[in-house]
Amino acid sequence: MMFNWFDAKQAVAFAKLIVDEVNRIFPRDETRDRPARSRKEALKEMKKLDGLVRRVQIFAQQNRLNIYKKAKLLNTVKWDLREAGHDEQLINETVALVARILK
Numbered sequence: 001m002m003f004n005w006f007d008a009k010q011a012v013a014f015a016k017l018i019v020d021e022v023n024r025i026f027p028r029d030e031t032r033d034r035p036a037r038s039r040k041e042a043l044k045e046m047k048k049l050d051g052l053v054r055r056v057q058i059f060a061q062q063n064r065l066n067i068y069k070k071a072k073l074l075n076t077v078k079w080d081l082r083e084a085g086h087d088e089q090l091i092n093e094t095v096a097l098v099a100r101i102l103k
Helices: 002-006 009-025 039-062 067-083 088-102
Strands: none
Touching (some): 009 039, 009 067, 067 088
């Protein structure tokens, strides 16, 4: 029973899904670095991001994570996004959003 407390496989697997979704919403190609986006593109991104938030909320309700599992999930999100080449602002905002949802 005590060893289950440290079993964070499910949290890490979900973190990988979060990273994949963020990579899909905010791809890292040179054309995306341009500051001007159309309103339509911004609305599409917000819809996709809303879907991600809902998935995180459902995961949080179905899986009560202890502090260790939350830390593993958040660290996996942070480091995988960093390895994918996203800027620090996006990384920090994503981690903060997921942390708020997981409370």
